[in-house]
Amino acid sequence: MTSPTVSLRSVAVRKPGALILRSIDLELAPGSATALFGANGSGKTTLLRVVATLLRPSTGTGEVLGAPLGTAAVETVRKRIGLVGHDTTLYPNLTLGENLELAASIVLGRSARTEAHQALEQVGLAAAVDRRAARSSNGMKRRVEFARLLIVAPDLLLLDEAHVGLDPDASKLVEHLITDVTSRGGSALVVAHEEERVKPIVDRTLTLVDGILAGAAS
C-alpha cells in the first residue's frame, strides 16, 4: 500500500488567546485532489501552512512527503511542495520575468532565465515579461505564482483561494496544475469558497468549522 502524501494525527495549533485548529486528522492519498471549505477564520490557511511544513503544530503528529512534522527532515522535502497563498510573493520593483527568474534560480540551483521566460509564456504572460510587479494586476501576479509551480513541478500542491479574481483562462491553468500533480502521483489540497467551481476538479471535499474538520464527502 502506498503511504499517504500527507498524514496528520490529532494536530492542534494554538496562538495567543485562540485555538486555531483542534485535533485535526487528515490524510491525502497519492494521486488525489481534495478541496477544503470553511468560513473566514475557520482555520483553513493555518491548516494549509501546517501541511506546507511552514507552521509547526502545537500538539499532534504527522508526516508530509514522508518527513515527520516538527523535525529538520521537513527542510529536505520543502522543494517538493508548491504553495500559492493569498498574498503575492513578488518583489514590487522587479519585473515579472525577474521575479520568476529569482524563484527558479533558487529552486533549480543555477541561473534560470530561460526556464522563467518559458514558464511565463505557458501562463500567457510572454508579453509582460518586462513589466514590474508593482504595475501588474493581481491576476497577472497570480499567474506568475502559477508559472513558478510549473517550474517546481511539486509533488504536493497547496492552493489557498487560488481561483479568486481569475479569468477563465487562468482558472483552466489551476485545473491543469491540479491534474498535472495528481497524474504524477502527487496530491493537491485546494482551499476555496466557491464550491460549484471547485467540486468538479477534486476527488473529495472537507469542511473546517471553527478549527474542526467537521465534514468530509467524496
Next chain:
Amino acid sequence: MRMRSQIRTLLRFELRDEFRGGEVGLVVVPFAVVALLTIPMAVGIDTPLLERIGPGIYWSIIMLFGVLVTQRQSSTAPTAARDMLRLAGVDPAARFAATTLATFVLLVAFEIGAGLATVALYSPALDSWWPLAALLPLTAAGLAMIGTIAGNIVSGLETKTSLVALIVVPIAVPLLLGAAQATEGLRVGAGILRWVLLLAIVDVVLAVAGVLTARPLEESPR
C-alpha cells in the same frame, strides 16, 4: 544550490529591487539632510560650535535614519515572500547574509550622502579623514545586522514597523558610541583604535548571533 550562490542570487535581486524603488536615495537621504539642516538653523551661524558638534550630530542622524533603511521592505518582507524562499530551500543563514549585505550597501551609500551634507553644513575639521574608510563600513555592517535580526524577530507580527525601531536603536547604542567617539578622536587628534576595536567586536558578535539565530527565528511559530 550552495549557500554562496544563494547569497549572490538573493543579493543581486534585492539590490535591484531597492535601487529601482529608490526609497533610500529619494526619501531617506533627503529627509536626513533636512534633519542635519535643522540644527544649524536652531543654533545659528556659530561656526566653532557647529564644527564641534557636527560629527556627533552626523552619527545620531545615521543611527536614527539608518533604522528607516533597515526597515526597507525586503528586510521586513511579508510572510508570503519568506514562505516562498523557505519552500525554495533557501538556507536561513544565506537569507540573513544576503539581506544584511543588501542593507549594508544601502547604508554605506546613505552614510556617504549624509556625510557630504555634514561637511557642507558643519565643516568639521578632522586631523585625518582616511580612518572614516573603516568607520563607515564597520558601523553600517553592525546596523545592517541588527536590522536584519530585528526584521526576523518581528516577521509576521502586526506591529512590526514600530517594533523594528524599538529593537534596533537600543542595540545600536554601542555602534553610535564607538563611531561618534572615534570621529571625535579624529577631530581632537586622540587615539581611536579602541573605538574601532569596539565596532569590530560588536560586528563579530552580531554576525555570529545573526547566523546562529537565523534558523530558529525562521522556524519559530508565527
